[in-house]
Amino acid sequence: MSFSVFIVTFFTWLILTWTIDPQEVIVGLIVSFAVSLVFKKYYSIKFNRKFIPGLFKFLFVYVxxxxxxxxxxxxxxxxxxxxxxxKVKPGFVRIKTGLKGDVAKLTLANSITLTPGTITVDIKDDELYIHWIDVKGTDEESKKELYGKFERILKGVYE
Known part of the structure; x- marks a missing residue:
C-alpha cells in the first residue's frame, strides 16, 4: 500500500461525501485502503515540504x-x-511556458481550456498550442494576457 495514495484518496472521499458520519468515514477508509492497494504501482504521489503551502496557495489564491x-x-x-x-479574430498561438513540471503544465493547459474563448490543442515540451477566439497579437506581451496570471501563480504552487 502506498500511504500517500491512501491519504489523497481518503481526503478526496471526505471532500466528495462532505459528511462526518462515522459509517461514511469507515467506508471511506476501507475504499481508500483498497484503492491504494490496487493503484500503488500506477501512482507515485510523494509529499514534500512544499505540498501543504502549495495546496493552500492553490485553493486560496489560484482558484x-x-x-x-x-x-x-x-x-x-x-x-x-x-x-x-x-469582430473576432480567431487563430492559433504558441506560448512558451516557464513551468517545469508536467502537472503544472497540465493545470495551466486545463485552466486555459476551461476559460471560454480558448482551447489548448497540444503541449510539446515547454510550448502550448492554443486556439484563441480573439488573437490580440503574436508578440509575447499580447500572449501573456491569455495565460500570464495563471502561470505566475502556478509557478508558486508547483515549483
Whole structure:
C-alpha cells in the first residue's frame, strides 16, 4: 500500500461525501485502503515540504483568480454572441511556458481550456498550442494576457 495514495484518496472521499458520519468515514477508509492497494504501482504521489503551502496557495489564491478570469471570459464570449457586429479574430498561438513540471503544465493547459474563448490543442515540451477566439497579437506581451496570471501563480504552487 502506498500511504500517500491512501491519504489523497481518503481526503478526496471526505471532500466528495462532505459528511462526518462515522459509517461514511469507515467506508471511506476501507475504499481508500483498497484503492491504494490496487493503484500503488500506477501512482507515485510523494509529499514534500512544499505540498501543504502549495495546496493552500492553490485553493486560496489560484482558484479565486481562475474563477474571476473564467467569469470575465464568459461575459466576453456572451457579449460576442449577443452583439452581431463584434469582430473576432480567431487563430492559433504558441506560448512558451516557464513551468517545469508536467502537472503544472497540465493545470495551466486545463485552466486555459476551461476559460471560454480558448482551447489548448497540444503541449510539446515547454510550448502550448492554443486556439484563441480573439488573437490580440503574436508578440509575447499580447500572449501573456491569455495565460500570464495563471502561470505566475502556478509557478508558486508547483515549483
Amino acid at each position: 479565486p483568480v481562475f474563477i474571476w478570469e473564467m467569469l470575465k471570459a464568459n461575459l466576453d464570449v456572451a457579449s460576442r454572441v449577443v452583439e452581431p457586429k463584434v
